[in-house]
Each structure stands twice: as C-alpha cells, then as structure tokens.
Amino acid sequence: MFEPLVEALITGSVRMLTGVRARWQGSGPADTQRIYYSNHTSHVDFVLLWSALPPRLRARTRPVAAGDYWTQTTIRRYVIHRVFRGVLVDRGLMDRTPNPISPMLEALDRGESLILFPEGTRGAGPGLLPFKAGVFHVAQERPSVELVPVWMDNSYRVMPKGAILPLPLLCSVTFGRPTRLAIDEDQTAFLARLRQSLLELGAE
Amino acid sequence: MNIWPQGYYVLAGVGAALALASLIGFILHLRAANAAVENLNARIKAWWLMVALLGGTFLLGRNAVIALFALVSFAALREFITLTPTRRADRTALITSFFVALPGQYYLIWVGWYGFFAILIPVYAFLALPILAALRADAKDFVARTSETQWGLMISVYCVSHVPALLTLRIPGYEDREALLIVFLLVVVQSSDVLQFVFGKLLGRHKVAPALSPSKTWEGFLGGVACATAVGSSLWRLTPFSPVQAAAMALMITCIGFLGGLVMSAIKRDRGVKDWGHLIEGHGGVLDRLDSVCFSAPIFFHLTRYFFVP
Numbered sequence: 001m002f003e004p005l006v007e008a009l010i011t012g013s014v015r016m017l018t019g020v021r022a023r024w025q026g027s028g029p030a031d032t033q034r035i036y037y038s039n040h041t042s043h044v045d046f047v048l049l050w051s052a053l054p055p056r057l058r059a060r061t062r063p064v065a066a067g068d069y070w071t072q073t074t075i076r077r078y079v080i081h082r083v084f085r086g087v088l089v090d091r092g093l094m095d096r097t098p099n100p101i102s103p104m105l106e107a108l109d110r111g112e113s114l115i116l117f118p119e120g121t122r123g124a125g126p127g128l129l130p131f132k133a134g135v136f137h138v139a140q141e142r143p144s145v146e147l148v149p150v151w152m153d154n155s156y157r158v159m160p161k162g163a164i165l166p167l168p169l170l171c172s173v174t175f176g177r178p179t180r181l182a183i184d185e186d187q188t189a190f191l192a193r194l195r196q197s198l199l200e201l202g203a204e
Numbered sequence: 205m206n207i208w209p210q211g212y213y214v215l216a217g218v219g220a221a222l223a224l225a226s227l228i229g230f231i232l233h234l235r236a237a238n239a240a241v242e243n244l245n246a247r248i249k250a251w252w253l254m255v256a257l258l259g260g261t262f263l264l265g266r267n268a269v270i271a272l273f274a275l276v277s278f279a280a281l282r283e284f285i286t287l288t289p290t291r292r293a294d295r296t297a298l299i300t301s302f303f304v305a306l307p308g309q310y311y312l313i314w315v316g317w318y319g320f321f322a323i324l325i326p327v328y329a330f331l332a333l334p335i336l337a338a339l340r341a342d343a344k345d346f347v348a349r350t351s352e353t354q355w356g357l358m359i360s361v362y363c364v365s366h367v368p369a370l371l372t373l374r375i376p377g378y379e380d381r382e383a384l385l386i387v388f389l390l391v392v393v394q395s396s397d398v399l400q401f402v403f404g405k406l407l408g409r410h411k412v413a414p415a416l417s418p419s420k421t422w423e424g425f426l427g428g429v430a431c432a433t434a435v436g437s438s439l440w441r442l443t444p445f446s447p448v449q450a451a452a453m454a455l456m457i458t459c460i461g462f463l464g465g466l467v468m469s470a471i472k473r474d475r476g477v478k479d480w481g482h483l484i485e486g487h488g489g490v491l492d493r494l495d496s497v498c499f500s501a502p503i504f505f506h507l508t509r510y511f512f513v514p
Binding site for chain 2: 019021154157160163165167168169170
C-alpha cells in the first residue's frame with residue numbers, strides 16, 4: 001500500500017538531484033511495446049530512465065535487474081519487487097542454462113516493455129562495455145519488439161560505482177531511433193550494431 | 205513582512221508590462237512566426253510563471269522567501285558544477301558544498317546572524333573545501349579544481365543568498381518592510397536585463413565584447429541602464445531611499461549587473477555552451493536569469509547596510 005509513496009519519494013529525489021530532462025530523438029514516447037536498452041554507469045540509471053518516461057508508459061515498463069544484487073537485502077527486495085516490479089535475471093546463469101531469459105520473455109508476453117542494460121554491469125565512465133548476449137536472444141525469440149537506444153548523460157558523475165552519497169548534477173536521457181533484429185543477422189553483428197547506435201546517440 | 209499595498213502596486217505594474225509584452229508577442233506571432241518570435245513568446249510566458257511564483261512566495265511570508273532562494277541556489281550550483289570538469293576526489297568537497305554549506309548559509313540568514321553568514325563561505329568553506337579535496341590525495345589540477353568549486357559556491361550560494369539577506373537589515377523607520385528592498389532589487393535588475401535585450405534587438409549596432417557575448421551591445425547597455433535607472437528612481441517610495449538615492453542605487457545595480465552578465469558569458473564561452481541549463485523555458489538555466497543578480501545583490505546589500513543601517 002505504500003508502494004506509490006515510496007516510488008514518488010525515490011523518483012522525486014532523483015528528479016531533484018538531476019533535474020532529469022528527456023530528449024526524444026528519432027522516436028516519440030509511444031505506446032508501442034519496446035525494449036529500452038541503455039548505458040549503465042550508476043545506481044540512479046534506471047530510476048532516471050523511469051522518471052523520463054511519461055507516467056502512462058511507466059506503468060507498463062519494467063526494469064530488468066540483476067537477481068544476485070537485488071535479492072541481497074530486505075530493502076532491495078522490497079524496492080525491486082514491490083515498487084519497481086523489476087524482472088530479475090540471474091547474471092551467473094546468463095551464459096550457461098538453457099533459458100535464463102525466460103523471465104524477460106514472460107514479461108514481454110504480458111505486453112510489458114522492458115528497461116535493459118546490455119553491458120550487464122555498471123561501467124566506470126562515459127564509455128560502453130561490450131554487450132552481453134541476452135539482448136540478442138530476447139530479440140531472436142520476440143522479433144516484433146522494438147529496441148530503442150537510450151543514452152544517459154552524466155549519471156556516472158552523480159553516483160559512480162562505489163559512491164555512498166549522490167552529487168546533484170543535471171542529467172539528460174536521450175531516446176534514439178527504434179530498431180529490430182534483421183533477418184539473418186547474427187549475434188556478433190547485431191550486438192555491434194546496437195552498441196554502435198547507442199554510442200552515436202551519446203556522441204551527439 | 206508588511207509589504208502590502210506597495211507589493212500589489214508593483215505586481216500590477218509588472219502585470220501590465222507583461223500583458224503589453226504578451227500582446228506584442230502575439231501580434232508578432234501572427235505577422236511572422238519564426239524561431240526568434242517563438243523564443244520571445246517562450247520568454248514572456250516564463251516571465252508570467254516567475255512573477256506568479258515570486259508573488260505567491262511573498263504572500264507566504266519571510267520563511268517562504270528564504271526557502272525559495274535556497275532552492276534557487278541549489279539549482280544554480282547544480283548548473284555550475286554540471287559544467288565544471290570535476291574528478292572523483294572532488295566529491296566530498298562538492299557534496300559538502302551542496303548539503304552543508306548551502307543549508308548552513310540559508311539557516312544563518314534565517315536566524316539573522318550577519319557576523320556568521322558574511323564569513324561562512326569566504327572563510328570557513330574557503331579553507332574547508334581544499335582540505336576535503338586534499339584528504340582524497342589527488343594532486344592533478346588541484347588549484348584549478350579547488351578554485352572552481354569555491355567559485356561556484358560563491359556565485360550560486362553566497363552571492364544569491366544576499367537577496368534574502370536583505371530581510372535581515374534593520375533600518376530605522378523601515379521596520380518590517382525590508383522585503384520591499386528585494387522587490388526593488390529584482391525589479392531594477394530584471395527590467396534592466398529586459399530593456400537591454402529590447403534596446404539591443406531594436407537599435408544594437410556596436411558589440412561590447414563579441415568574443416564573449418553576441419547579444420550585448422552598447423546601444424542595449426545604454427538604453428537599458430538609463431531606463432532601468434528611471435524605473436528604480438520611480439520606485440523610491442518602496443525604499444528607505446530618497447528619489448536621488450534610489451536612482452543612484454539603481455544605476456549601480458544595473459551597471460554591476462551588466463558587468464556580471466559579461467563575466468558569466470565568459471565562463472559559458474569557455475565551456476562551449478550557450479546556456480547554463482534548461483530549467484526556464486526560453487531563458488535557459490537559473491544562472492542565465494540570475495547572472496546579473498549574483499553580482500549586484502551583495503553590493504546592493506552592503507551599500508544599503510553601510511549607509512542606512514545605523
């Protein structure tokens with residue numbers, strides 16, 4: 001029952017700290033089912049992306065989060081399950097078990113959009129780590145879903161890996177042009193293309 | 205705070221000026237809807253919102269005015285630090301600036317402790333910030349980094365806080381009306397900015413400093429300063445000043461404000477940006493709107509204090 005309040009508190013503080021501004025370049029805030037994939041440098045990232053979406057889209061968009069991290073404490077479990085309704089995946093299993101992406105597919109089949117960080121972990125600065133294969137497998141299984149690149153600017157300065165307190169700085173969230181998996185596109189080419197379009201969005 | 209009915213007269217005057225501006229903006233929009241006209245209209249609309257916000261805050265009283273300027277300082281410092289290259293080792297000093305120095309400064313203004321709020325940032329923060337940075341043991345660009353943090357704090361917090369600090373002045377025969385000094389300062393500075401913009405657009409030929417600011421012209425400066433000084437002296441009844449004193453104060457405020465705008469433009473050019481931020485539609489960031497206030501407020505505060513507080 002307190003979830004809306006906690007959500008308002010968390011998104012409100014992040015907005016206050018970052019004055020987050022959404023810039024839609026090449027795509028609009030449409031109702032289409034999407035996977036928003038983004039660079040990941042900070043704990044505030046998915047809240048930033050979440051706050052940048054209009055409320056009607058937020059209700060249908062769920063962050064994909066690392067199960068091993070988010071199930072460690074009671075507070076984390078409460079926040080990820082009850083407040084942000086996260087889709088938890090286990091990073092350890094990602095490359096081994098037959099279908100570690102099934103929680104994501106289930107969410108997509110319910111018509112929900114996803115927020116995904118294909119680097120799989122938080123990077124140290126403005127660059128991009130190599131992408132993990134998960135996003136390719138999801139695109140292969142559900143080829144009709146749009147993939148929208150989202151570049152988050154400055155959030156690594158707000159709260160870099162290892163920082164305890166956030167620093168107030170202006171952040172912007174830029175949404176790029178949607179894309180899909182092309183017919184006969186292999187994993188390496190697809191991941192490289194996604195990564196490149198995200199980097200280009202960040203360079204603008 | 206006992207600033208009515210004068211406050212209403214000023215609001216009515218500002219409202220009339222904005223209504224005229226909106227009308228002109230609407231006619232221009234009908235005749236030629238281009239980017240410059242749309243920006244003008246966005247600016248006018250933002251002015252309505254800012255005036256409504258300020259008016260509402262003054263209605264709520266002294267605490268609300270101090271809280272508003274604390275938030276303005278927060279937004280300004282956030283803009284300044286965003287455009288400053290910082291390193292990991294600066295985080296402690298920066299977080300201290302935001303969450304200790306800023307609330308501390310406004311708390312001291314709220315309790316009216318002049319002897320402390322006048323030195324909190326120039327003395328204590330000045331010494332504490334480099335200590336906090338040095339403890340993180342990163343020597344790279346140390347003086348540059350420390351100076352930028354301090355400069356941001358001085359401009360965005362210390363200087364801006366001298367607007368609500370006017371509430372702490374105790375002028376004989378002017379008790380409980382100090383908030384009108386804020387009204388006087390803001391009306392004079394902002395009308396000077398607007399009139400410089402208008403004269404510059406209509407008559408501007410000779411640029412003051414083309415390398416720093418493409419929009420500042422001598423014609424705009426002279427027209428804006430002359431008219432804003434006239435506006436200031438016509439508002440003398442709001443103040444403890446005589447008409448001549450009010451004109452002299454207004455002249456000082458507008459000149460310092462103009463030069464302050466030039467300084468802030470130089471920083472923006474150096475950083476390669478046009479505006480400090482995007483918070484105010486059509487204007488840019490908080491610092492774009494307040495650059496002249498940052499420079500004129502402390503001087504106005506101290507001149508008033510020196511000459512009018514016994």
